[in-house]
Amino acid sequence: MSLFLLNTPVFFLTIALVVLVIVLIVPIIKTKIIIISALLLGLIYPIVYYHSVYDSHLSYQQLQEKQLVSGVIEAIDDYQYTYRLTLRAKFLAHAHIPQYKKLKLQLYLVKSKYNETVLNVGDEIETKVKLKPIVSTVNEGLFDGRLFNFFHGIKYKGSINHTSHFKLLTRKSENTYQHIETSHYAWLYFSILFGDTSNMPSKFKEATKQLGISHLFAVSGLHMGIVFGISYWLARICFFYTKKLKIGRVRSYIPYVFGILCCAVYLDLSSYATSAQRALIMLCVFCLCWQINRSYISYRALILALLIIILINPFVTLTVGFYFSFFAVLSILLSINIIKRLGIKHWAVKLLVLQSAITLSLLPFSVLFFNGVSSYSLLINLVAIPLFSLFCMPIILLIGLLSEIFDTAVLIAFFDPVIQFIVNQVYTIANYKVWLSLPLITWQLALLLSVSSLLLFYIPYSLYITLPIITFYLIQLNFVSDELKIHVLDVGHGLAVILSKNNNAVLYDLGARYQEYSYVKSVIFPTLQLNNLTLSKTIISHDDNDHSGGLKDIIASDKIDTVAGFGKACHFKAFWLEDVLFESIPNKGTFKSDNNNSCVVLVSYKGFKLLLTGDIEKQREYALRNNAKISNVDLLISPHHGSNSSSTDIFIKLTNPSWVIHSVNAYNRWQFPSIKVVTRYASNNVKQLATYKGAIKIQVANDAYRITTQGQAKKYWFLVQ
Structure with a gap:
């Protein structure tokens, strides 16, 4: 994906070897020096930038105590019981944070205590809160929140509860777009105007992704072109009556300068989106070439924009928009050459060639980042782009500009039904199967x-x-593999294990559900879809939220008929996957605890044994002490996430696993896995893994098995945990 995602020594050695070969071949000494200098700069600059801008961490002692925090609210997410504030820190841990430092916090504000405190984006607050690092889940092929959080500087989170000190320092000045906010579709206005999709409904986000039109809601060259065009001609009109003023050639520069300044202001309002930066740089180069009578070469302008953007922030290569923006423009430039070479005159054919080039070049990145492509994206964009460019964007931009001066409520009321019609059409088309899911691509x-x-x-x-x-x-x-694949997913504090063979899957436990967030919807179903798996059976160990929280989503997706083991239904011995035996281990004790009544399952495949234990504790483990079936397993999912109430020495000696996996999240309040449990497994020579470093995949062949971890596969030097 980018230089910063490639952390293997082989890759860097390959680059160094290529550069050395070039240096040896090139006869000119000055050229050799330039090549070597460029290589050194490329290697050193990101490291220097990281330590200057991103490297700010709290010590272990500071994380154990409440810290005084102040900063400006950049985003507010409204959940059922809390507000999640994204705060750009100005003061933290007795130190002022320089403006160039990227350091943001996510603070959860309890509604029941602060429901009378009305907060807005732009307000400055002060609070005292205990913080802990944010560690995102890491699952194969799914969105990596670590890279997103790193790029934006989001590092710590904390809860502002009933006893916390909380103070509103300053209010943001009156909102200049308050008229727009009266619209039922205010989220769409702000998405189109500034690329702000934070308030966009998740259903609409998914629909735009399905149709391949998400790019319309990112500030791009189209936005910059419209802003520059309007401001340029306004300046030209204003200076039309000043011909008698003796300001000479300077007058001809002013419309260009005014247009670029307006674009710079717009860039600031759009939070410096990569595509907007690229468009502004290329626009500046174009204006400069026009004024000095030099030919404008688009490729050079694009390369210059690439260089400047990477110098501004070399870690921009971690973002999806970076690749889509530059490859889209490159494909447009190449298709323009084809249009000229073939002498194509008709505008419809030109549009078809342009859109075909963009679609074709971006398809691989769509598969890489989104695990699929929109099957109708070419046709939909042929309609959506002209509609957006010539109708929606200019009108919404005009409303946004006029709202600075006038009350635009009448215009908004007139235009809202049009927006409603467009939104409904997007939902309608997205209901058809337009998204084609594809397997992982490197x-x-x-x-x-x-x-x-x-x-x-x-x-x-x-x-x-x-x-x-x-x-x-x-x-x-x-290609269909005959292996048994076991995915122990990273679902924070909870458990979810997918076992699959020949495109069929069995699911053990569902992870948790918190308010609007569900691991079934965000991790389990996407993993099934990504691997082209059909869910055949579902086993739920017991009725705790971290194991059964996603049951509502299983029901909603018409998968309830797959549930085969839950509570008293935990009695089975079946080959749900080809040659793979699933056998429940009888519960012969009488336990009041839900944990001890967990559905324990032994999975056997050609000599390989996996034991799934739910949350059983020492009482149930003791009851299993004479069960020879569960002895000498290859892989054990640690009981109760590695709690000290489980994994007794007797149970470890009985099962005698080669590997044990603790399904836990980082910095959990129970401090699982317990140090005592880790020590017990270690003293029995059991190798240990934990999902807080990423999902774990086990591939079982006829006579061997292989374990890979996402934590190792996606281990980056700039992510400090």
């Missing part, structure tokens, strides 16, 4: 496919390169 393959697709527009003979690459990927799609 960044190497995605880059090769995208570059080779672009080459088709420049060098027709590159088809001989593109076809083998596409064939290789299609072969991967149709």
Whole structure:
């Protein structure tokens, strides 16, 4: 994906080798020096930038105590019982935070205590709160929240409860867009105007992704072009009557300067989106070339924009928008050359060529970042882009500008029914199966496919390169492995295990559900979809939220018929997967505790044994002490997440596992897995893994098994935990 995501020594050694070969080949000494200097700068600059901008951490002692915090609210998320405030810190741990430092906090404000305190984005607050680092879940092929949080500087979280000190320091000045906020579709106005999708309904976000039109809600060259055009002609009109003033050639510069200044202000309002930065830089280059009578070369302007944006923040390469923005523009430039070369005149054909180039070059990145593509994106964008460019965007931008001066409530009331119609159409079309889910793709393959697709527009003979690459990927799609695959998912404090073979899957436990958030919807179902798996059976160990919280989502998705083991129904011995035996271990004791009544399952496949234990504790473990079936297992999911109330020495010696996995989240309040439990397993020579470092995958073949962890696969030097 980017230089900063490639942390293998092999990759860096390869780059160094390529550079050394180039240096040896190039005969000119000055060129050699430039190449070596560029390599050193490329390696050193990100490290220096990290330590200057991102490297700010609280000590262990500071994390144990409440810290005085003050800062400006940048976002407010409204949940059922709390507000989640994203705070840009100005003061933390007895120190002022410089403005260039990226340090943000997520503070959860209890509604029942502070429901009378009306907060707005832009307000400055002060509070005293105990903080802990934010550690996002890491699952194969799914959104990596760690990279998102790192890039935006979101590092710590805390709760402002009934006893916390809390003070509103300053109010934000009156909202200049208060008229827009009266609209039922205010979220759409702000999405289109400033690329702010924080208040966009999740259902609409998903619909735009399904249709492949999410890019319309990112501030881009189109937005910048409209803002520049309006401001440029306003300046031209204002200076139309000043011809008699003796200001000479300076007068011709002013409309350009005014247009660029207006675009710079707009860039600030749009929170410096990557695509907006790129558009402004290319616009500045264009204006400069126009004024000094130099030819404007789009490719050079794009490369200059790339260089400046990386210098502004080298970690911008962690963002999805970076790749979509630059590859989209590159594909447009290449398709314009084709249009000129072929002498295409009709506007509809031009639009088709342009959109085809964009769609083709971005398809691999769509698979890489979103695990699929919109099957109708080409057709939908042929309609959506002109509609958006010539109708929606100019009108909404005009309403936004006029709202600075006039009451635009009448205009909004007139335009809202139009927006309602468009939104309803988006929902309607998205209801059809327009999204095509595809298996995982590596960044190497995605880059090769995208570059080779672009080459088709420049060098027709590159088809001989593109076809083998596409064939290789299609072969991967149709390849079905005979392995038993076990995914122990990273679901925070909870448990969810997917066992699959030949595109069928069995699920053990559902993870937790918190207010609007569910691990079934956000992790389990996407993992099933990503691996093209059909859920055949579901086993729920017991009725605690961290194991059964997603049951509501199982019911809502019409998967309730898959539930085979839950409570008293935990009696089965079946081959739910080919050659894979699932056998419940009888509960012969009488326990009042829900934990001890957990559905314990032994999974056997060609000599490999996996024991799933739910939350059983020492009483149930003692009752199992003479059960020879569960002896000498290869893999054990630790009982009760590694609590000291479980994993007794007798149970460990009986099961005698080669590996044990603790399903826990980082910095949990129970401090699972317990140090005593970790020590007990270690003293019995059991190798241990924990999901707080990422999901764990076990692939079982005929006579061996292989374990891979997402924590190791996605271990980056700049992520400090």
